[in-house]
Amino acid sequence: GAGVSQSPRYKVAKRGQDVALRCDPISGHVSLFWYQQALGQGPEFLTYFQNEAQLDKSGLPSDRFFAERPEGSVSTLKIQRTQQEDSAVYLCASSWRKGQGADTQYFGPGTRLTVL
Amino acid sequence: DQQVKQNSPSLSVQEGRISILNCDYTNSMFDYFLWYKKYPAEGPTFLISISSIKDKNEDGRFTVFLNKSAKHLSLHIVPSQPGDSAVYFCAASAARGGSNYKLTFGKGTLLTVNP
Numbered sequence: 001g002a003g004v005s006q007s008p009r010y011k012v013a014k015r016g017q018d019v020a021l022r023c024d025p026i027s028g029h030v031s032l033f034w035y036q037q038a039l040g041q042g043p044e045f046l047t048y049f050q051n052e053a054q055l056d057k058s059g060l061p062s063d064r065f066f067a068e069r070p071e072g073s074v075s076t077l078k079i080q081r082t083q084q085e086d087s088a089v090y091l092c093a094s095s096w097r098k099g100q101g102a103d104t105q106y107f108g109p110g111t112r113l114t115v116l
Numbered sequence: 117d118q119q120v121k122q123n124s125p126s127l128s129v130q131e132g133r134i135s136i137l138n139c140d141y142t143n144s145m146f147d148y149f150l151w152y153k154k155y156p157a158e159g160p161t162f163l164i165s166i167s168s169i170k171d172k173n174e175d176g177r178f179t180v181f182l183n184k185s186a187k188h189l190s191l192h193i194v195p196s197q198p199g200d201s202a203v204y205f206c207a208a209s210a211a212r213g214g215s216n217y218k219l220t221f222g223k224g225t226l227l228t229v230n231p
Contacts, residue, residue: 004159031217042120042205042221043160056218091159095217105219107152107159 002026004108006092012114013082021077021111025094032075033105034067035091043091049075061086082115089113119143120208122222130230135193137225139206142187146208150219151180151191154203163204164191167211196229203227 005024013019025032031050035043036059046065048056051072060067064083069075079086089112093105121140129135139149147168152160166173166180166189173180179192193200206222 033217033219040223042122042207042223043219044221045218048217059218093159103217104162104165107161109157109159 004092004094004106006090006108006111008111009109010112010114012116014116015083016081018078018080019082019113021079021090021113023075023077023092023094023108025073025075025092026096026106027073029094029096029106031095031097031103031105032069033093033095034075034077035093036061037089037091037110039088046077046090079113082113084115087113087115117142118222119146120206120220120222122204122206122225124225125223126226126228128228128230129196131198132195135191135196135200135227135229137191137193137204137206137227139189139191139222140187141189141208143208143210143220144187145210145212146220148209148211148216149180149182149189150207150209151178152205152207152221154205154224160205193227196227198229198231201227201229 007022034046037043046059049069064080066078089110091110093107095103095105150165151163153163154160182189203224205224207219
């Protein structure tokens with residue numbers, strides 16, 4: 001019974017580099033979420049997928065951020081031309097049903113991104 | 117502008133005593149509230165939730181109280197155990213709204229339970 005997994009767990013990038021962060025949700029979960037957690041803050045919503053459809057990307061900070069879930073399972077969050085302010089923990093979560101506030105979101109351990 | 121506020125960055129209690137973690141919210145559209153617990157180097161883990169149609173929800177040692185008029189909720193842990201030491205996040209969603217899946221989190225409170 002695997003939970004949500006994320007890779008890599010830690011990523012160090014030089015400013016200007018592109019990075020790709022992977023999320024493997026719980027098998028069969030319809031909904032997938034990405035959050036950004038800056039140091040000393042709570043997680044902040046980035047984007048939401050229902051199966052392969054990206055229904056909400058309102059939280060993505062800039063057009064340098066791009067997320068996809070092409071087959072409705074694994075998702076990738078890509079950040080182009082990384083900046084120091086992108087340094088944060090990126091959390092992925094999944095839930096069983098179509099996104100509903102009452103549906104429990106299960107979180108992965110996160111990817112800690114440090115941009116030098 | 118923080119819509120969910122946890123004004124106590126940290127709390128320290130003795131084992132066996134009650135821990136009370138507080139959370140305030142400003143968005144009157146929020147109608148579903150959750151508490152998550154987070155250990156270092158792990159993702160947040162769901163603990164307990166409450167709908168705005170209730171004012172109390174209990175699960176074992178954990179009880180969440182909701183005061184809608186004050187826009188305030190609290191998490192009570194009785195009795196506190198050393199294994200409860202973690203960061204606790206309060207989160208809210210607007211279930212009636214179009215983006216009912218979106219959780220808004222507070223900054224968290226670090227609870228330390230001393231043996």
